[in-house]
Amino acid sequence: MTRKNILFAIVAAALLIVAPIGQGNYITYVLCSWLLFSIAAMGLNLTLGYAGQVSLAQASFMGIGAYITALMTLNGIHWIVAMPCAVAGTFFVGLILGYPALRVRHHFLAFVTLAFNTLVFLVFRNEEWLTGGSFGLVGMPRPDFWIFSTMKQLPFYYFTLVCFLVAAAIFWWIVHSPWGRAFKALRENPVRANSLGVDTRRMTLLAFAIGSAYGGLAGALMTPLVQFIEPGSFALIHSLKLLLMVVVGGAGFFFGPMLGAAIVILMPEVLRFTEGYYLIIYALLVIVLMVYSPNGLMGLGGKLIARFRPQREVRRDMVQGAQL
Amino acid sequence: MPEFIQIMISGLSAGSIYALAAVGFTLLWQASQTINFAQGEFVMLPAFFVLALMNLAGFPLWLAIAAAIALSVLLLGMVFKKLIVEPMLSHGTLPLVIATIALGLLLKEAVKEFYSPLGQPFPSLFPQDVFTIAGASISIPDIANFAIAMGTIIALQLFLQRTRTGRCMQATAQNPDVAQILGVDIKRMVLYTFLINGALAAIASVLITPIYLAKFSNGEVLGVVAFTAAIVGGFNQIRGALVGGLLIGVIDNLSATYFSAEYRQAVPLVLLIVIILVRPQGLLGTAEGRTV
Numbered sequence: 293m294t295r296k297n298i299l300f301a302i303v304a305a306a307l308l309i310v311a312p313i314g315q316g317n318y319i320t321y322v323l324c325s326w327l328l329f330s331i332a333a334m335g336l337n338l339t340l341g342y343a344g345q346v347s348l349a350q351a352s353f354m355g356i357g358a359y360i361t362a363l364m365t366l367n368g369i370h371w372i373v374a375m376p377c378a379v380a381g382t383f384f385v386g387l388i389l390g391y392p393a394l395r396v397r398h399h400f401l402a403f404v405t406l407a408f409n410t411l412v413f414l415v416f417r418n419e420e421w422l423t424g425g426s427f428g429l430v431g432m433p434r435p436d437f438w439i440f441s442t443m444k445q446l447p448f449y450y451f452t453l454v455c456f457l458v459a460a461a462i463f464w465w466i467v468h469s470p471w472g473r474a475f476k477a478l479r480e481n482p483v484r485a486n487s488l489g490v491d492t493r494r495m496t497l498l499a500f501a502i503g504s505a506y507g508g509l510a511g512a513l514m515t516p517l518v519q520f521i522e523p524g525s526f527a528l529i530h531s532l533k534l535l536l537m538v539v540v541g542g543a544g545f546f547f548g549p550m551l552g553a554a555i556v557i558l559m560p561e562v563l564r565f566t567e568g569y570y571l572i573i574y575a576l577l578v579i580v581l582m583v584y585s586p587n588g589l590m591g592l593g594g595k596l597i598a599r600f601r602p603q604r605e606v607r608r609d610m611v612q613g614a615q616l
Numbered sequence: 617m618p619e620f621i622q623i624m625i626s627g628l629s630a631g632s633i634y635a636l637a638a639v640g641f642t643l644l645w646q647a648s649q650t651i652n653f654a655q656g657e658f659v660m661l662p663a664f665f666v667l668a669l670m671n672l673a674g675f676p677l678w679l680a681i682a683a684a685i686a687l688s689v690l691l692l693g694m695v696f697k698k699l700i701v702e703p704m705l706s707h708g709t710l711p712l713v714i715a716t717i718a719l720g721l722l723l724k725e726a727v728k729e730f731y732s733p734l735g736q737p738f739p740s741l742f743p744q745d746v747f748t749i750a751g752a753s754i755s756i757p758d759i760a761n762f763a764i765a766m767g768t769i770i771a772l773q774l775f776l777q778r779t780r781t782g783r784c785m786q787a788t789a790q791n792p793d794v795a796q797i798l799g800v801d802i803k804r805m806v807l808y809t810f811l812i813n814g815a816l817a818a819i820a821s822v823l824i825t826p827i828y829l830a831k832f833s834n835g836e837v838l839g840v841v842a843f844t845a846a847i848v849g850g851f852n853q854i855r856g857a858l859v860g861g862l863l864i865g866v867i868d869n870l871s872a873t874y875f876s877a878e879y880r881q882a883v884p885l886v887l888l889i890v891i892i893l894v895r896p897q898g899l900l901g902t903a904e905g906r907t908v
Binding site for chain 1: 704707711715717718719721725726728729836878881882889892893896
């Protein structure tokens with residue numbers, strides 16, 4: 293980590309601390325949901341952007357995490373116990389979902405995960421005895437840390453922020469560790485990675501499991517934030533939304549998913565004056581972006597910088613970032 | 617037994633319409649490696665062309681249908697190919713997948729905003745009569761849908777195998793480089809594929825919409841069914857998509873009746889996962905080295 297990076301991280305964290313001060317409850321709520329979707333998108337970025345495994349099931353992991361947390365906290369277990377259970381649960385389910393990825397790749401994997409997401413949705417909706425069916429679960433308590441209660445919106449924001457920063461730090465560590473390089477090797481050329489001694493089998497499963505665990509953490513935060521969960525919040529469309537966040541932001545870039553989540557979550561607020569046309573405008577922008585810059589906004593930014601401040605040419609095959 | 621026959625017939629009828637969407641999906645994949653996540657919306661939209669032409673421009677039903685098919689060939693075929701797919705082919709599969717997801721969202725929201733968020737009744741194309749054979753009541757629309765869908769697919773198959781253009785299209789799908797060397801205008805052939813997909817989607821739309829209502833969200837289910845049918849049958853064969861579509865239609869109806877109405881959606885998906893894991897090339901497909 294260079295000095296510039298450390299400085300940037302400190303400035304970013306300071307901005308995040310200042311952001312909700314003086315804002316209304318609603319804006320704080322939107323910021324919270326941005327942070328937790330960033331966590332989920334970060335996980336998907338690991339699976340998709342770094343390891344190159346297409347997954348359309350991230351929302352179902354958020355769902356599994358959210359339901360585990362909800363059921364445990366409703367039964368009087370503290371969030372601090374429920375959250376690790378949600379993360380561990382989604383880690384193992386992710387590990388299982390990783391097995392198909394050992395056999396098939398690309399679009400076939402996309403379809404397996406797509407089917408998985410819909411199956412999980414059906415279970416949430418139909419197993420009424422456990423999940424409350426389509427009525428969902430309500431009244432999950434917000435965690436109370438003795439001297440620090442998160443009942444109010446602002447303390448809850450800081451609580452989410454701490455979780456986000458810890459998750460981001462761990463993510464940074466993962467992608468800069470030998471594991472991160474192994475994930476990238478898996479994406480770029482699995483056969484070669486294997487021949488160089490990377491255990492591709494283990495790395496594929498891990499990419500899925502860790503990515504899913506991030507989804508589980510996001511779900512565990514969503515339960516106390518919204519205090520109402522229902523199957524519709526974890527349907528396929530939300531997995532597609534998470535995929536859009538990652539790709540629009542820039543798959544394979546550290547800050548891509550945060551940027552993507554900001555656009556998906558915060559843009560409706562900015563574009564509120566367009567009323568119903570918001571999604572139409574958004575969809576059009578995504579199509580145009582994909583045509584001009586398949587690496588997402590981060591890739592677009594890089595292109596612009598390169599145009600105005602040309603630097604040393606990097607060999608095309610050594611460029612970092614999503615070259616899926 | 618009469619109940620079983622009834623279920624089989626309505627399943628085959630729905631399945632033949634699914635097969636239309638699945639065949640189009642397969643054709644696009646073969647010709648340009650496009651996984652069209654908007655295929656469901658492509659089937660949803662032409663019904664609204666028909667409604668708009670009838671209600672706003674006062675067209676009679678049959679003329680409106682003909683015009684809707686022409687419109688979808690133009691918009692969902694030509695414009696889709698030229699504006700979205702063509703500039704993105706060099707970027708690889710994923711950006712195109714994202715773009716088609718966004719396109720699906722765009723079409724859905726546009727219909728919701730500009731036409732109506734409510735389900736619209738769609739005129740039925742055939743008399744609603746029901747007749748009884750061996751105790752099973754069989755409705756005329758079911759038979760007619762099946763006949764039209766199958767007729768379309770057979771006509772397409774004949775076109776692809778018996779005409780020069782059709783064979784050029786097949787050559788393009790199988791090996792574009794060699795086809796080009798042999799003098800096939802591959803860009804034009806790929807464009808034809810997109811046009812055919814537009815027409816197939818429109819026909820499927822006109823056939824399936826009278827069964828439900830015309831609604832902006834119809835594409836969500838239809839899209840998943842089309843992928844499922846295409847994969848179960850085999851991604852690289854028209855026959856495969858046909859068998860897949862029929863199979864899904866029948867299984868869907870059987871599981872709704874005999875298994876569980878709540879989990880009827882799950883059965884084709886479980887089948888999809890099992891097929892992908894056990895036989896990724898599909899029931900009738902041949903293995904493609906490139907994709908697995």
